[in-house]
Amino acid sequence: MTEPDRGRYSGPTWTSGDATDLSVTSDRRLLNRRPPRCQADVNQIKIDDSWRVLRIQAEFVDGFDALLHVEDAVTVFGSARTRLGTPEYELGVDLGRAIGEAGYAVITGGGPGSMESVNRGARQAGARSIGLGIELPFEQGLNPFIDTGMNFRYFFARKTMFVKYAQAFVCLPGGFGTLDELFEALTLVQTHKVTQFPIILVGRAFWGGLVDWLRSTLVDEGMIDPADPDLLSVVETPAEVVAVLDASRAAREEA
Known part of the structure; x- marks a missing residue:
């Protein structure tokens, strides 16, 4: 029995693992420069x-x-390591379905884990399910629940698409990548680069300590304004996520 072919994407192109160094990505070539x-x-x-x-x-x-014709969309982030069949995975499915049923397209990072679960839920709701992947030496490939997908070489190009075509960010529990996107979104809202853009954290037990730290350390040290932590909405259920999204949409329509 032959082993499955290992490889990776270089942008939109798939290359066999036997034909390429899986550790060398386009971002690495750009950033790791030698004199x-x-x-x-x-x-x-x-x-x-x-x-x-x-x-x-x-x-x-x-x-x-x-993504030219994407109008009302929500970008959802979460861990690529969330396993199928776990409560965390099912939460992603329920979230994607709820967002889709509320009339939004769903954008994720296109990968496995929580991203796959959210795309799966959007597909179940009949909503547009979008995945924007990235060239990595691990956790590769677009999940099978995507209607519109693109694989990027460069993180900064991909990040632009996450923001440009979405009206909100939703963060499920995740690691460094999720935190990176979260704080980039917070900075854009704080500096008024994007407006009327809710940032929603799902799971009080997971995110509560971070929000407490923002209030107790960054605010107390004068690093951010006292109102800045209020840019985050911390919720527990998909229904609460949709309520925040709908309130934001109503405010945009009245503006």
Whole structure:
């Protein structure tokens, strides 16, 4: 019996594990730069970076084209490590279904775990189910419950799509990636780069300690304004998520 083919995406292209170094991604090539040793190295870096700029531009254009007709959408983040059959996975399914039934398209990171569960729920509701994946040396591939999917090489291009086409962020329990997206969204709202944009955390037991720390440490130390933690809504159920989304939508329509 043959072993399944290991490999990874390089942008939208799948490459066999036998044909590529799985640890070297486009982001890593961009960010892990070594000083040039000679003029020939300098010349090659200039050529490589010029082509890289065109590839980055193309990734933005492809993303804009793919999501052009997305109107009312909610981006949901959560752990790629959530296992099928667990209460956490079922919460994601219920959340995706509730958001879809409320009339929103659903956008996730396109991967497994909580992302897959939310896309599954959106599919069950007949809502548009969108997945925006990323080239990684692990946790690879788009899940099978996506109607519109795109795999990105660069995190910053992907992050733009998460915000540009959504009216809200919802965070299920997750790790560094979820926290990264959460605090980026908070910064955009705090600095008024995006407006009328609710950020909803699902699970008081998971998120409560973080919110308490924001209030007790960052506010007390003067690092953020006392009202800044109120940019977060902490809820427990999909129905509460939908209530926050609908209130935000009503406020946008009245503005």
